[in-house]
Amino acid sequence: MKKLSQEKDDLLIRYLDGDLSAGEKEVVEKELLSAEPGRQRLEYLQSVHTYLKKRARLEMPSKNFTEKVLDGLTTVQFRSSLSYKRGLLLLLGTLLASGIALALLSAGVFDAPTTPLVVDAPIDSELFKVPTISIPFNGKLIVNGIIFLNLGLAFVLFDRTVLRPWFQKRTSMGY
């Protein structure tokens, strides 16, 4: 079936909404609705209109909606992406790792002088000589860096898991 032009389609919607003047209405009824494409299009637009009208109502929330919101005002403040338990476990893990590294450091495990890290060349021939690569490696310095990073992470975890929720709680209780 031939599709109606945009202009005629617009007229049909306005006809449906009762927005047409008497003259325009007459034109629509005589020209558009006398033929099948116009009649069918109006029928479909009417179905859409009826569907939307039928569902045009305000929906009622549950009776205790307001109470739930008010309860949520206090509980949500303590909600964090990191749960208390998980945060504490991570904090303990980080501190433990730092402790072990510190113990090893004080036991002198990393006291050896700068160790060259030697990478052997896989090909060795008379024609093709690849120089030996050595990277200076200071174990003590690296472990110190790791301990420093771990302590920083531990502080962030302590803040997120313990300090921030505690201060929020105090604020909400009006201290």
Next chain:
Amino acid sequence: MITTQQEYSIIDKILAGDQQSYAVLVDQYKTYAFTIAFKILDSRSEAEEAAQDAFIKAFHYLKTFNRQAKFSTWLYRIVFNTAISYKRKHKHAFQSIETTVIAYSDQSDKQLERDDKQLFVGKAMDALSEADRLAIQLFYIQEFSLEEVADLLGQNVNTVKVRIHRARQRLADELTRILKQEALTL
């Protein structure tokens, strides 16, 4: 119904620490907020959760409300954004009972045909974008003004008017397509 001035004084009270005063605002707008969330999520439980979440967010951001717009407009945008992110987060097929259950009874053929069409318009709604679907649904609810719908979508009134007009035509187009397809499968 509370006036804008009364609303501002309630907001002042809340900002001064009177949390219980928030109940007045929640009672005033809960139906509208829930309706918006429901139209987006098409599930009562999800809509309830999203609307509550939006009210809680609005409470925590209340000091950022600059009073240049209406509180309701500001709140509805929070509800709209919260419901949209809920939909993205819990992306599962929300199936409306209205669009899945066909209750056949002793009805005339004409009535059945009408019901079928209604069912297919429900299906056709899926072809609309989120914003178009919400705009057209809220527009039909008399309690939401065109200005409110426009503010909610962050667009001007004329754009929304055109959107709604085009959405109705699109729905009729979709209905034509679905009915043609149905006729072919018979």
